[in-house]
Amino acid sequence: MSVLSPVIAIVMTLILGAVLFTALGVNPAQALYVYFVEPVTQLWSLEELVVKAAPLALIAIGLALCYRANVWNIGAEGQFTAGAIFGSAIPILLPDWDSWMVLPLMLILGVIGGMLYAAIPAILKNRFGANEILTSLMLSYIALLVLDWLVRGPWRDPGSFNFPQSVTFSDAATLPLLVSDGRLHVGVLFAVLAALIAAIRLSFSVQGFAIEVAGNAPRAARFSGFSQKRITLSVFLISGGLAGLAGICEVSGVLNQLRPEISPGYGFAAIIVAFLGRLNPLAILLAALLLALSYIGGEGAQAELAVSSTVTRLFQGFLLLMILGCDTLIAYKIRLVTSRSHASGEAARG
Amino acid sequence: MVDWPVVAAIVLTIVTASTPLLLAALGEVVAERSGVLNLGVEGMMAIGAVSGFAATHATGSTFAGVIASAIGGMILAVPFAVLVINLSVNQVATGLSLTLFGLGASAMIGDKYVGVPGIKLPQLHIPGLSDIPFIGPVLFGQDGLVYFSVVLTIAIGWFLTRSRGGLVLRAVGDNHDSAHNLGLSVLGVRWAAVLFGGACAGLGGGYLSLGYTPLWTENMTAGRGWIAVALVVFASWRPARVLVGAYLFGAVTILGFHAQGMGLAIPSQFISALPYLATVVVLVIISGNKAMLRANTPACLGKPFVPTR
Amino acid sequence: MRSILMVTVAAAALAMGATGSFAADKLKVGFVYVGPHNDGGFSERHDIGRQDVEKAFGDKVETNYVESVAEGPDAERVIERLARQGDKLIFTTSFGFMDATLNTAKRFPNVKFEHATGFKTAKNMGVYNARFYEGRYVAGVIAGKMTKTNVIGYLGSFPIPEVVQGIDAFTMGARSVNPNVKTKVVWVNTWFDPGKEADGAKALFDQGIDVLMQHTDSPAPLQVAAQRGGFGFGEANDMIKFAPKNQLSAVIDNWGPYYVKATQSVLDGTWKSEAVWGGFDSGMVQMAPFTNMPDDVAKVAQETVDKIKSHQLNPFAGPIKKQDGSVAVAEGQTLSDKDLTGLNWYVEGVEGDLPK
Known part of the structure; x- marks a missing residue:
C-alpha cells in the first residue's frame, strides 16, 4: 500500500504537469522529458544532481532524527549558516595559513558552529519550555542577517571594491574534487556516510531506540529512564552539527568564498525532504535527489524550452504538495489501523 | 520646535508600513489559536497582492480589489487545510511548500501586470476634520484598510476572550482531545480558522499592491509574511499586542531611515533582525512563567488531530 | 522505487518522441x-x-x-x-x-x-x-534647475562604488547649475523591495527634498514622488507610466548595442577579452525623454548629454572637492577609471556620512 503513494503522487503530478505545459503551448512530452529524464542521462548533470542533493540530504537526516523524537527543529537554515560562518573563519582570518590541518579544522569548526547554534533552541526549550519550532525559525533569520552583516562589513574582501563577498579561499581551504572535472566535491560523501550511520544506529542502538520511544510514547520513555531533555538536546546537537557540516562543505566545496547568499533555502527545503523521505535516512537520500532533480529540470526547461521560471517554481511547489498529500494519505490510513496510541501520545506531551 | 506636518507624515508612513504586517499577523493569530501553524503566510500574501491588483485593474474599483485579495488568500489556504487538517500532513513542511507554490503562482498570474501602474486605495477626507493639524491626517486621513485593520484587531480581541466562538476556538487549540470529547468539531473549527487566516494574509498582501505601493511585481512581499509569523509570537497570540508589535517594528524601520539623515547609522541588519530577536526573548519570558504560558500559548500548536475511535 | 519510476517515465517520454532543438x-x-x-x-x-x-x-x-x-x-x-x-x-x-x-x-x-x-x-x-553616472550627472543638472527647496534626495541601495559614483555625479551636476544645492542620502539596503524603497523615499521627502533620484529598481519611489507632488527619475527603464506628471527623465540601461557588437565579434572570430565601460558615446546609457520641465531646462539637459557624448565634458573632471572641502581632483585633472571603480568618498554638497 505504501509503495502506491509515490506512484499516485507522481502520476498525478505528471498528468497535471502535462496539462499545465499544454496550456502554455509547450509540448508536454518534451517538457516532462527535459524536467525528469534529461538530467539523469548526462554525466555532468548527474554530478550536479548529487552536488545539489548532498546538503539537502545531510540536513534532512539530522532533522529526521529530531522529528522522530518529536523535537521540531525547523531552524536548519540558521545552523547551516552558522556552520558556514564558523568554518570560514579560518580561511578569512588566516588567509595565508597553508597546511593540511586547515580543511579538517574548518570542517570541525563548521560542525561546532552548527551545534552551538542548534543548542540555543534546545536549551531554551529544556530550561524555559520555549517552543522550539518558533525559536529555531526566528534564529534562522537572525543567522542570515549576521552573515549579511559580516560579508558587507568586517569580513568583506578589501579588494572587492565594497562588493559584499569575502576573500576567495586558498587551495588549502578548498574541499578536493572527487572527479577532476566539474564540481563534485568530497563533501557529498558525508551525506552518504551520515545516512548509513543514522540508519544503522536508529535500528540497532539504544540511543536510536530512545529516540523512537521519546517520539512515540513520551510517558513510556520517562518510565524507562530516558531523559526527554537529554534526548532533545542530543538530537538538536546532531542535526545542528550535520547542518553546520553541510554549510561549511557548501562554502568550501562549491562557493569558495562567503557571500550574502550561500544557501538557496537548503535548510527549509530539507524539511520537505525529510518528510518526503518519511524520516528514513536512506529514503531521504532518494528524496533529496528528487528535489534536486526538480530544480535542475526546471533550469533545463527554461534554457531549452523557454518555459518561464514562474512555471518551473509553480510546478515544483505543486509536486511537493502532491507528494506530501498522497504520501500521508496512505501512511495515515495505515497509522489509523496500526497505532491507536498516536493521538493520545501526541496530546500527552507538553 | 516640532514641525507637525512632518511628524504627521512620518506617522502616516509608519502606519502604512505596519498595516500589511498587522493584517497578516491577525489572521495567523486566529489560525495558531486553533492549533494550526501556517508557515505559508508569505505565499498567501503574494497571492493576495496579485489578486487584489488584478481585480482592481479589471474593474477599476479598489474595493473589488480588496475583496479579491481576501478571496485569493483564502483560496490558497484551501489545499493547506485539506493537507494538514484532513490528512494530518506535517504543518511545517506543508506551510513551506505552500509558500513556494504561492510565490510561483502569484508570479505566473501577475505576469501581465508587471510595469502596469496601479490604482491607490483612496484616503479618507472629511472636510474640516482631516485638515486639523497633525490629528487630522493621522486620525481622519487614512485609507479604508487601515481603519479596518484596527477594527479587526478589536473584533478579534473581543471574539477570542469574550465570545463563545472564541472559547471553542481556544479549546480546540489548547487541547484538541478534550474539545473532541466535549463534542466540538475540531476539524471544522480549524478549517474556519485557517480560511480566516488565509483571507487576512490575502488582505495584507492586497494592502501592499493597493495601498502601500500601487503596483505589482514578483516577490513584492519581500519576507513580510515571515515577519508577520514572528509578530504573532512576539505578541504572545494577543491581537492588541500584535498591533503594538507591528507598529513598533514599522516605527523602528522608518525612524532608522531618518536617523541616517542625522548621521546616526544603525546597521540595517540589526533593525531587520529586531522582530526575530524580540520574538525569541518574548517566548523565553512567557514560557518561563507557567501562568503566562497557560494563558496565552495554544498548547496543541503544530500538532495534527487524529480522532481516536 | 522512485528511481525505477523515473526510468519508466523516461522511456515513455522517449517513446513519445521528445526532441531537443539542435541547429548546427x-x-x-x-x-x-x-x-x-x-x-x-x-x-x-x-x-x-x-x-x-x-x-x-x-x-x-x-x-x-x-x-x-x-x-x-x-x-x-x-x-x-x-x-x-x-x-x-x-x-x-x-x-x-x-x-x-x-x-x-x-x-x-x-x-x-x-x-x-x-x-x-x-x-x-x-x-x-x-557609465551610468553620466546619466545621473544629467539628472543632477535637471534637479538643480527644478528644485525649489535646494535640497535634493538620493535613494541608495548599497554603498558600493557604482552607487557612490551616482551620488557624486548627481550632486556635481546639480551644483554645476545651482551651487546652493545639497543632497540628502537614504540607504535602504536592498535593490528591490517596493515597500522599503517607498518608505525610504518618504523619509527623504519628509526631510525637505523636492527632487528624488533613485538607485533602486522598483517604480515605488517614483510613485512616492508623485504622491508628494515632487519630481523623480526612472531607474534603468523609462517609468513614465508610473508618474506621468512627475517623472523628469530616466537613466536607461541600454545593453543592446553592446550585445550586438560582442555577438558580431564572435561571429567574425575577432572576440577578445576586454573590460568595456561605455557611456553615452557607446549608446549603452540613454536618457528617457525630458518631461514635466520647462523648455529651457530640457535644453540645458540635452546640451549636457551632447557635451558628455562628445567628450567635451567629463563629470569627474577637476576641480572636485570632497565633503570636507579638501581637494580631491585638481583643476585640469580627471579622476581615473581605476579610482572611479573604487570610489568611496562623497563630494562637497552631499550630507551625511558614507557607511563604511
Missing part, C-alpha cells in the same frame, strides 16, 4: 538573469538587449536564457548548463555571478563569457559595464 551552424548565445526577464527594470533591460541580438542577426543566432537565478551555489550550475548545451557566448548579467562565471570559464576554454559589472577577467571572459 547557428551561434547560440546564452543569458543569465538575476531577476525575472520582465521585472520592469534591471533584468528586463538585459532581456531587451537579448531581443536586440535576435533582431540584428535573425537566423544566424539563437538565444536562450535562464531567469531568477540566485547569486549563490546555483549560479555556476546554470552557467555550466548553457555552456554544455552549446552556447558559444554567454552573458552573465549580475555582479554576484562573477566567480561562478570565472570558474566556468576555466572549464570551457572554447566558450566566450561576458560578465556585467564585475572586475575579474580571464582569457575567455570579459567584463562590461556602463
Whole structure:
C-alpha cells in the first residue's frame, strides 16, 4: 500500500504537469522529458544532481532524527549558516595559513558552529519550555542577517571594491574534487556516510531506540529512564552539527568564498525532504535527489524550452504538495489501523 | 520646535508600513489559536497582492480589489487545510511548500501586470476634520484598510476572550482531545480558522499592491509574511499586542531611515533582525512563567488531530 | 522505487518522441538573469538587449536564457548548463555571478563569457559595464534647475562604488547649475523591495527634498514622488507610466548595442577579452525623454548629454572637492577609471556620512 503513494503522487503530478505545459503551448512530452529524464542521462548533470542533493540530504537526516523524537527543529537554515560562518573563519582570518590541518579544522569548526547554534533552541526549550519550532525559525533569520552583516562589513574582501563577498579561499581551504572535472566535491560523501550511520544506529542502538520511544510514547520513555531533555538536546546537537557540516562543505566545496547568499533555502527545503523521505535516512537520500532533480529540470526547461521560471517554481511547489498529500494519505490510513496510541501520545506531551 | 506636518507624515508612513504586517499577523493569530501553524503566510500574501491588483485593474474599483485579495488568500489556504487538517500532513513542511507554490503562482498570474501602474486605495477626507493639524491626517486621513485593520484587531480581541466562538476556538487549540470529547468539531473549527487566516494574509498582501505601493511585481512581499509569523509570537497570540508589535517594528524601520539623515547609522541588519530577536526573548519570558504560558500559548500548536475511535 | 519510476517515465517520454532543438551552424548565445526577464527594470533591460541580438542577426543566432537565478551555489550550475548545451557566448548579467562565471570559464576554454559589472577577467571572459553616472550627472543638472527647496534626495541601495559614483555625479551636476544645492542620502539596503524603497523615499521627502533620484529598481519611489507632488527619475527603464506628471527623465540601461557588437565579434572570430565601460558615446546609457520641465531646462539637459557624448565634458573632471572641502581632483585633472571603480568618498554638497 505504501509503495502506491509515490506512484499516485507522481502520476498525478505528471498528468497535471502535462496539462499545465499544454496550456502554455509547450509540448508536454518534451517538457516532462527535459524536467525528469534529461538530467539523469548526462554525466555532468548527474554530478550536479548529487552536488545539489548532498546538503539537502545531510540536513534532512539530522532533522529526521529530531522529528522522530518529536523535537521540531525547523531552524536548519540558521545552523547551516552558522556552520558556514564558523568554518570560514579560518580561511578569512588566516588567509595565508597553508597546511593540511586547515580543511579538517574548518570542517570541525563548521560542525561546532552548527551545534552551538542548534543548542540555543534546545536549551531554551529544556530550561524555559520555549517552543522550539518558533525559536529555531526566528534564529534562522537572525543567522542570515549576521552573515549579511559580516560579508558587507568586517569580513568583506578589501579588494572587492565594497562588493559584499569575502576573500576567495586558498587551495588549502578548498574541499578536493572527487572527479577532476566539474564540481563534485568530497563533501557529498558525508551525506552518504551520515545516512548509513543514522540508519544503522536508529535500528540497532539504544540511543536510536530512545529516540523512537521519546517520539512515540513520551510517558513510556520517562518510565524507562530516558531523559526527554537529554534526548532533545542530543538530537538538536546532531542535526545542528550535520547542518553546520553541510554549510561549511557548501562554502568550501562549491562557493569558495562567503557571500550574502550561500544557501538557496537548503535548510527549509530539507524539511520537505525529510518528510518526503518519511524520516528514513536512506529514503531521504532518494528524496533529496528528487528535489534536486526538480530544480535542475526546471533550469533545463527554461534554457531549452523557454518555459518561464514562474512555471518551473509553480510546478515544483505543486509536486511537493502532491507528494506530501498522497504520501500521508496512505501512511495515515495505515497509522489509523496500526497505532491507536498516536493521538493520545501526541496530546500527552507538553 | 516640532514641525507637525512632518511628524504627521512620518506617522502616516509608519502606519502604512505596519498595516500589511498587522493584517497578516491577525489572521495567523486566529489560525495558531486553533492549533494550526501556517508557515505559508508569505505565499498567501503574494497571492493576495496579485489578486487584489488584478481585480482592481479589471474593474477599476479598489474595493473589488480588496475583496479579491481576501478571496485569493483564502483560496490558497484551501489545499493547506485539506493537507494538514484532513490528512494530518506535517504543518511545517506543508506551510513551506505552500509558500513556494504561492510565490510561483502569484508570479505566473501577475505576469501581465508587471510595469502596469496601479490604482491607490483612496484616503479618507472629511472636510474640516482631516485638515486639523497633525490629528487630522493621522486620525481622519487614512485609507479604508487601515481603519479596518484596527477594527479587526478589536473584533478579534473581543471574539477570542469574550465570545463563545472564541472559547471553542481556544479549546480546540489548547487541547484538541478534550474539545473532541466535549463534542466540538475540531476539524471544522480549524478549517474556519485557517480560511480566516488565509483571507487576512490575502488582505495584507492586497494592502501592499493597493495601498502601500500601487503596483505589482514578483516577490513584492519581500519576507513580510515571515515577519508577520514572528509578530504573532512576539505578541504572545494577543491581537492588541500584535498591533503594538507591528507598529513598533514599522516605527523602528522608518525612524532608522531618518536617523541616517542625522548621521546616526544603525546597521540595517540589526533593525531587520529586531522582530526575530524580540520574538525569541518574548517566548523565553512567557514560557518561563507557567501562568503566562497557560494563558496565552495554544498548547496543541503544530500538532495534527487524529480522532481516536 | 522512485528511481525505477523515473526510468519508466523516461522511456515513455522517449517513446513519445521528445526532441531537443539542435541547429548546427547557428551561434547560440546564452543569458543569465538575476531577476525575472520582465521585472520592469534591471533584468528586463538585459532581456531587451537579448531581443536586440535576435533582431540584428535573425537566423544566424539563437538565444536562450535562464531567469531568477540566485547569486549563490546555483549560479555556476546554470552557467555550466548553457555552456554544455552549446552556447558559444554567454552573458552573465549580475555582479554576484562573477566567480561562478570565472570558474566556468576555466572549464570551457572554447566558450566566450561576458560578465556585467564585475572586475575579474580571464582569457575567455570579459567584463562590461556602463557609465551610468553620466546619466545621473544629467539628472543632477535637471534637479538643480527644478528644485525649489535646494535640497535634493538620493535613494541608495548599497554603498558600493557604482552607487557612490551616482551620488557624486548627481550632486556635481546639480551644483554645476545651482551651487546652493545639497543632497540628502537614504540607504535602504536592498535593490528591490517596493515597500522599503517607498518608505525610504518618504523619509527623504519628509526631510525637505523636492527632487528624488533613485538607485533602486522598483517604480515605488517614483510613485512616492508623485504622491508628494515632487519630481523623480526612472531607474534603468523609462517609468513614465508610473508618474506621468512627475517623472523628469530616466537613466536607461541600454545593453543592446553592446550585445550586438560582442555577438558580431564572435561571429567574425575577432572576440577578445576586454573590460568595456561605455557611456553615452557607446549608446549603452540613454536618457528617457525630458518631461514635466520647462523648455529651457530640457535644453540645458540635452546640451549636457551632447557635451558628455562628445567628450567635451567629463563629470569627474577637476576641480572636485570632497565633503570636507579638501581637494580631491585638481583643476585640469580627471579622476581615473581605476579610482572611479573604487570610489568611496562623497563630494562637497552631499550630507551625511558614507557607511563604511
